[in-house]
Each structure stands twice: as C-alpha cells, then as structure tokens.
Amino acid sequence: MPRLRLPALSPRWAPYVFVSPFLVLFAVFGVFPLLFSLVLAFHTWEPASGLESMTFVGLENFAFAIEDEWFWKSLGNTGWLALASGLPQHLVAIPLAVFIHRSIRRWRDVVLGAWFLPYITSTVAIAIMFSAMFSTDFGLINQALQALAQLPLIGGWFPADPVDWLGRPENIKPAIALIVFWRFVGFNVVLYLAALQSIPKDLYEAATLDGASPVRQFWHITLPNLRPMIVFATTLTVIGGLQLFEEPFILTGGRGGSDQAAMTTAMYLYRMAFEFNDFGAGSAMSWMLFGIVALLTWLTNRALDPRRRQGGGS
C-alpha cells in the first residue's frame, strides 16, 4: 500500500516550521508594508516612475494634510457618521438583548439570526439594496414617509414631498448612518446577550426577594454587570466607525457625494493615493487617522472603564 512519506522533523524544530507561514506572510504583507508606509509618509513618490523617484520631504505631507480643507471635512464627516451610527447601536442593542434574554426562549435563534444577518451580508449588496430603497422617485423609504404624512395628527411630522436622500448633502449622512446602524446592531445584540448570560441568576433572585422592580434591577444589576462588555463593544464600534469606507464609497460611486458630505477619512486617503496619485500624502493621512483612532479608543476606555467609576457610582 503506497503511503505518503513525510520528512522526519524533530520536536525541537517542529514549532518553528508550524509558525513559519505566519512569520513569512506577516513579514512580507504585514511588517514590511507598514514600515514602508511610514517611510513613505515623509516622501513624495509617483509609483509609475519607480522607486528612484522617491524624494524625502520631511513633514511636508503632514503639513499638507493639516492645511487641507477636505481632510478636515472628511474627519468631520467620519466623526459625525461614527457617532450617529454608533451610539444608537448600543442604545437599541442593550435593551433588545435584555428583552431577548428575559422573554424569548424557543424562537431565540431565529430572532437573533434575523437581527444578525445584515452583519454577514456583502456591503456591496447592501449598498445596492439601499440605494434602491433610498431612491427619490420610487424608493420605498420615501413612499413610506409619504404614506405616513397622510395620517391625521402625526402626519405633520413626516415630509409630504419626496426626499432626495442620496443627492443632497444634509440627507446623505443620516441615510448612511442608518445603513451602518442596520448592519451592526445585531452584532452588538449578540455580544450583550453573551454578557447577560454570564450574570449570576441569584443576583436577580435576591433582588426580587427584596422587592426590587425590573427597572431597578436593570439599573442596579444588569447595567453594572454589563459594563465590561459595554466598554468592549463601544471600543469596537469606535474603531469600526472611524474606519468607515465601504458604505459611503459604494453609495456615492467613490466620489463622496455632493459637497463631499459623505466622504470619510478612509475614503479620502484612498482617493489621495489612487485617484490623485499622491501616495506620500495618503500615507501621512493614514498615520494621522491611526493616531486619532488610537486616541479615541483610549478616551472611550477611560470614560467607560469600571475601575475609574467605582468610587462615585450607585
């Protein structure tokens, strides 16, 4: 019987062989490019004319970014979108996870699946789907709004005329924030649900014995015990929100929409490199955005960290 003969390998060297794919790929596609991008941030370079055309320019790329009106605008857009899509995710996901945890048993997987599904769907498919739903003339969202506007009493709250969601600067941001919210809220529900399941049941039993209402239990047992997960999930949202690229890129055909209202920083640095051919400035901007992400991650953690709050709370 022919058998595959494998070369002998001593236990001493085996681990190095087993981690070697990681080491090789990480060196070639991780470390090297990162260092190169750091070097590039201090140079000007046209990729078409080869490596010789690289010239050292010191901090010029950073100075360029700081003086660049569009860079600041993109930072403002990114911050707006990250906040408007991120905060509601948690404000909805926490009570929703509590509801599901308390009241839904048999259908839990189905319900959770429905909320989670957008997370695994291709962003391009999502953006295509929503560009039809947000369409001014035939979009379902406008039709729903117009139908609501016909209602007595509350009708006045809704626009009676079709809204140009994707064409006007003041409308495109909420539209994108809604899509991002829709895509990630289920992911957060799953995280919070996992955290809720690890809260000891006897805490609630004791509180019930003491006559504490469900609302009080939520504030005094659930929320404090959820805090580590809130810190973690918010951090993920901050990191993800500041990197926003695909949704606005696809919805605006890569151009950022009218008045650049939907151009995020990640999009702008992509355009800086691949459209305007300024790889140096693009790299400088990516390091600046990285600094901002790191700073905001740290600030979020500081603001929400349970150890820093323990003295004051409850």
Place this chain on the structure above:
Amino acid sequence: MSATLQASDTLPGERAGLSRALALAFVAGGAVVMLAPFWFMFVFATHSRTEIMSLPPPVFFGAELLDNVRVLTERLPFWRNLGWSLYVALASTALTLLFCSMGGYAFACFDFRFKKPLFLLVLGTMLLPGFMNMIPAFMIMDQLGWIDQPRALYIPGAAGAFGIFLMRQFIVGAVPRELIEAARMDGCGEFSIYLRIVLPLVKPALGTLGLVTFIASWNNFIGALIVLRSPEMFTLPLALRTLQSPVDTEWGALMAGAAIATLPLLVLFALSSRQLISGLTAGAVK
C-alpha cells in the same frame, strides 16, 4: 420562606406578562424591519426596471429573473466574476485552515523560544485598522507583480491573527498534551501527529474558521478594489459596483446580481447560524 417567594412573585409576574408581550412585539417587529431589505432585494431581482420604478413598487415575486440575469451577463463577464469570487473564497478558506491550524497548534502545544513575543505579535496585528494597509498593500502587490492576480486576495491574509488565535484557543482545550507525548513515544513523526491526531480533534474549530473565512473573502470589497484592475478579473462585489451609474441604472439586473451575491451567504447562514454567530463574535466573547 416559600410563601414570601410566591407572594412577591405574583405581582411582577402579571407585569412580566405585559412587558413580555411588548418585548415580543418589539423584537419580532424589529426582526421584520431588519429582514425587509432582503425581501425587497429578492423581489426586485425578479422584476424589470419599469416594474421596480412603478408606484407602488412590487412586493411579491415577478417573472423577469432570467431576463435580469441576461442583462447581467451582457453588461458584465458575470459568470467569470462569479467564478473568481468562488475560486478566491475557496482558496482563501483552504489556505487559512492549513496555516492557522499549524500556527495555532504551535502556540498551543509547544514551548519554544520567542513564543510569548510572537503570540503578542499575533494579537497585536488584530488591533491594526484595515485602512493602514490600503496603500502599502497596493505597493507590495505592485512590486510582486500580483496586480490583477487572484492570489493577491487569498495569500496575504491566509495566516491571519484571528484564525491563529481561534485555533490556539480551541486546541488548548481539545488536544491533550499526553496524547501527543504518547504518539511521539510510539515513534509518530511531528507532521503525522499534526495531520492524524490534531486535525481530527479540532474539526469543529476548523468548521467555524472555514465559514468565517469563506464569508469574509466572498464579501471582500476593499482588497479587490485595490489589487484588481481589469473587469474580467473582478470578483463579484467589484463587478456589481460597475453597474451602478448616475443615469439609467439597470435596477432589475443590479438587484439580481446583489441577490446572487447574497444567496450563498443566506444558505450558509441557514445551515449554521449558531456556529457562525459564535465564530464571528469569538474574539469578543471569550
């Protein structure tokens, strides 16, 4: 004692009935809203452009699916794009399973020099935001001559930090070190131990990682945007994007394309939602 328990239980019990009904309505209504866009995507995929743009728009399946697919194949090298997507996703999954199980095994079951710093390095790369890699990735692919090559999409990420971490965590719990020692005593080679003992024991983790990798690759847009240049090499997400235009977008065809890009995910999700959800949130929950 038990009397007190019952007494204090009845009042919240009644209220719980009401709040339970409210919760159900909220959760179920929300689920319907979450799923509505999918419904309309599949419905629109079966209607012509004029039908989609009529008022009110269709809410149930029509008969134009084949026509929409025909438009899709006229406007795009659609089957090639679909084929590349599938090829890249499968290659990516196979390589990732091999490399990450090897790496995870090394970190789980061996003691070697630089193990700690290397593992910290693995974890550290998880913190690096994706946009940092956009420009350098293009440049390295350019230098390697991998622009427009599918391998530029499935090789670089094949030994990713998430996969190695996931495999390591699982192997630590699932593979007893005595078993490996015993096999070694019996003269089993290191590769054979990995192939015949470790891999069969970690099948569940391989399944989870495989699903997650396949989906991530199938949906990968930015990577493809950066390295692919010619339309006949495009993967599906990139190809579909080229159909969008400011004037007379072929909505029916576009929706059919989006539906085809979503269908495999729905099937995978239906078959394995529990495993998928736990896999995708593994880094977070553990």
